Amino acid sequence: MGKVFMWLFLCQDALMFMGLFAAYLSVRMGIGDAWPSPNNHSAIEHYPLDINLTAINTFVLICSSVTMVMAVQAAHFKNNKGAFKWLLLTILGGSIFLGVQVYEYYHLIVGDNMGMDKSLFDATFFALTGFHGIHVFSGVAYLIAIAIATKLGHKKYNDVGIMEWIFRIVSVGLTIYFAVNTLGLWKDGPFVLKYLFILPLAVGGAYFLPFIGPALFLWFVPFADFPPIPHVALSLVGGSIIFIMYRGVKWLRGRTDLPELIEISGLYWHFVDLIWIILFTLVYLL
C-alpha cells in the first residue's frame, strides 16, 4: 500500500513542478530573444551558467539513480549488506550533487551578482533549481534514515534506541551552541534571565523535542541588526536533518518489510532524477 501512496505523493509533486515549468514557459515565450541562452539565437551575449559543470552534475545524479535501482534489487534478493552498500553510494551521489550546486550558487551569487530580485531569468533559475535542490536534500536525509534502518533494522529495540540518543545529543549540542551565540548578542539582557532561565528552557526543549530544538532560536531573527544568514541556515538545516532522522528511525524501528521501504524511497529518488532531467534541458540548454 505504501507504494501507492508514494505514487500519489509523486503525482502532486509532479503537478507542483509542472506549475513551475508552465510559469517558466509563459515567461520565456513572452520574453522572446531577450533571454540568456547558450546557443546563438539569444540577443544576450553573456550566458552565466556553466553547462559542462552541470552536465557532470547530471551525470552524477543519473549514476546515483542507477545505484539506487541496484539497492532496490539487492533488497529484493534479501541481500541487506549489498542494499546498504548501494544506498551509501546513492547518498554519496546526492551529496556530491548538492555540493556542486552550492558551489554553483556561490559563484553565481557572488561572482556573477545574480539574485532572486535581479532579473526574470535569475528568479526563474533560482526558483526551479532551488525547489529541486530542496527535493534532493530531503531525499538524501530520507535515504540516510533508510540506510540506518537497513543496517540496524534486524537488531533489537535497544540497539536502535541508541540512534535516538545520538539525535538527542546532537540536538542538545546544536541548541546550546545556538543559545550561547544568540544570547551573547543580547548585550543588555540580565544574566539570570539569559543563562539561568532561557538557556535551561531551550536545552530542555531540545532534549524532549529534539526535532525542533535548534529552530527554537529563530525568534531573534527579526531583532538582529545584521543579516543572520548562517544562523538561520544552520538552524533550519540542523533542525530538519534531526527531524527527518529522528522521526524516520523511530518510525522504521523493527520494520520487517525493508525491501518495500527501500523500493518506496527509490521511487522518490528516481522522481527527483526525472525532474532534474527535464529541468536541466529547459533551464540550462534551451
Added chain:
Amino acid sequence: MSHTADSQPTNHTKSYLKIFGALFVLTVIEVVIAQIGIPYAMLVILLIALALVKAGLVAVYFMHLKYESRFLSVIAYAPLAVASILIIMVSLEWIFQPKWLF
C-alpha cells in the same frame, strides 16, 4: 494487488546498465547539440524530445512502471495528462495573445 515479493525476484542488472548507457549517451548528445548552433526551432524540438525520452526511460525501467499493475500505471501517468493540458493552455495563451493589450 500483486506482490512481487512472493515470486522469485528476477535479476535486471543488464537492462539497468543498458539504460544507464542510454541515459549517458543522450545527455552527451543534448549538451553537444545545444552548443553547436543548429536552427533554434529544431533545437527546441530535439532537446525536449530527448528530455522526454530520458524521463520516460527513468520512469519505465528505474521506477518499474514496466513491471507494475495497471492501477499503479494509471496513477503514475495521470499527472502527465494534466500537465499537457496546462502546457497547451499556456502556449495557446501566447500564440493567440491579444496584441492590442500590449
